[in-house]
Amino acid sequence: MLDNTKLLHGYPVVDQFTGAASIPKYQASTFNQKEILGTQDYTYTRFGNPTVAALEEGIATLEGAKFGFAFSSGMAAISTVLMLLKAGEHVILPLEVYGGTCQFVNDILPNYNIEASFVDCSDIEAVKAAVKPNTKMLYIETPSNPLLKVTDIKAMVEIAKANNLMTALDNTFMTPLYQKPLEMGVDMVIESATKFLNGHSDVVAGLLATNDEELAATLKVYQKSFGGILGVEDSWLILRGMKTMGIRMEKSVQNATAIAEYMAKHPKVKNVFYPGLASHPNHDVHMSQAANGGAVLSFELADENAVADFSAALNVPIIAVSLGGVESIVSYPRTMSHACISEEERQEQGVTQGLLRFSCGIEDTEDLLADLEAALAKVK
Numbered sequence: 001m002l003d004n005t006k007l008l009h010g011y012p013v014v015d016q017f018t019g020a021a022s023i024p025k026y027q028a029s030t031f032n033q034k035e036i037l038g039t040q041d042y043t044y045t046r047f048g049n050p051t052v053a054a055l056e057e058g059i060a061t062l063e064g065a066k067f068g069f070a071f072s073s074g075m076a077a078i079s080t081v082l083m084l085l086k087a088g089e090h091v092i093l094p095l096e097v098y099g100g101t102c103q104f105v106n107d108i109l110p111n112y113n114i115e116a117s118f119v120d121c122s123d124i125e126a127v128k129a130a131v132k133p134n135t136k137m138l139y140i141e142t143p144s145n146p147l148l149k150v151t152d153i154k155a156m157v158e159i160a161k162a163n164n165l166m167t168a169l170d171n172t173f174m175t176p177l178y179q180k181p182l183e184m185g186v187d188m189v190i191e192s193a194t195k196f197l198n199g200h201s202d203v204v205a206g207l208l209a210t211n212d213e214e215l216a217a218t219l220k221v222y223q224k225s226f227g228g229i230l231g232v233e234d235s236w237l238i239l240r241g242m243k244t245m246g247i248r249m250e251k252s253v254q255n256a257t258a259i260a261e262y263m264a265k266h267p268k269v270k271n272v273f274y275p276g277l278a279s280h281p282n283h284d285v286h287m288s289q290a291a292n293g294g295a296v297l298s299f300e301l302a303d304e305n306a307v308a309d310f311s312a313a314l315n316v317p318i319i320a321v322s323l324g325g326v327e328s329i330v331s332y333p334r335t336m337s338h339a340c341i342s343e344e345e346r347q348e349q350g351v352t353q354g355l356l357r358f359s360c361g362i363e364d365t366e367d368l369l370a371d372l373e374a375a376l377a378k379v380k
């Protein structure tokens with residue numbers, strides 16, 4: 001079965017009890033136990049629920065995994081994975097890791113005596129050099145946010161295997177349709193399902209998948225004990241959103257490609273960052289591990305004033321934090337995702353005053369290009 005068919009038939013999509021063509025919302029916190037001394041699949045929703053379980057099977061199917069887990073946010077999934085580390089251990093993460101992950105690592109892990117190093121993961125030698133005797137995990141995010149830097153997944157897995165490290169990969173930007181980290185030997189893959197998997201900017205959720213039985217058993221205990229399981233209503237909304245993910249993603253990627261090509265030629269655009277462009281420094285690595293450039297790009301205008309003129313003139317995209325909706329979303333990393341780091345750190349990472357991120361929705365390409373052209377004309 002290929003992915004588009006899997007999205008519609010590859011996991012429980014029909015209710016086994018009634019035949020309903022949409023998995024019902026089993027909106028119950030607890031379940032009647034037929035025999036007080038017996039066992040049954042569902043007893044209490046924090047431990048498991050049929051609607052949530054359908055989604056968990058869905059993510060496992062898409063990632064090519066044996067085990068799937070649904071969390072109340074991408075951050076709940078990420079923090080659960082990082083809490084697999086024990087006191088005295090060390091994790092390596094990308095320098096430009098998602099802001100929420102960075103904050104968790106900096107503000108919370110030290111309380112548990114867990115060490116971290118932030119490394120430029122597009123430089124594999126730098127990653128090798130950062131491995132210490134107590135390193136236990138390589139945490140990967142590719143392409144990165146907001147500059148779409150690429151990490152060579154297979155090279156990271158090789159380092160991990162040579163040093164007996166766990167690997168976890170945040171696959172939010174490429175999604176399980178376009179990048180399959182578990183097939184490349186990664187141990188755990190994380191998705192902020194808030195984004196493309198749900199696709200409608202109306203749910204916050206996280207998904208996690210693995211083939212490792214031991215890790216899965218531990219993750220199940222953590223999911224239950226931290227209590228960060230996804231709610232029934234939100235699971236149902238993602239099940240619904242996922243069914244159209246294939247065609248949504250196709251259109252979004254088509255828009256991203258057209259916009260990246262258009263922006264790359266525009267005289268008022270200083271830089272375009274999109275791994276689908278042949279001019280991207282890691283285009284070849286990215287295309288060896290992903291099906292296309294994805295639906296997110298960034299571009300740089302001259303300065304803050306240019307950003308203000310441009311965004312005030314836009315009519316089609318919304319201006320917001322987040323990505324992965326059916327509507328295009330423009331974000332300003334400097335005051336949004338990267339607001340909590342210093343101006344100096346932002347400059348070091350290339351998050352300049354002129355940088356904007358564009359998450360492409362499924363609007364008509366012609367309308368998006370016309371809107372961008374009109375907005376760029378307003379930039380002085």
Ligand SMILES: Cc1ncc(COP(=O)(O)O)c(C=O)c1O
Nearest residue numbers: 073074075098170172192194205
């Ligand atoms: C790459 C990436 N990972 C993780 C997250 C966190 O996901 P959530 O907001 O669902 O907790 C985000 C959110 O923007 C993200 O962009």
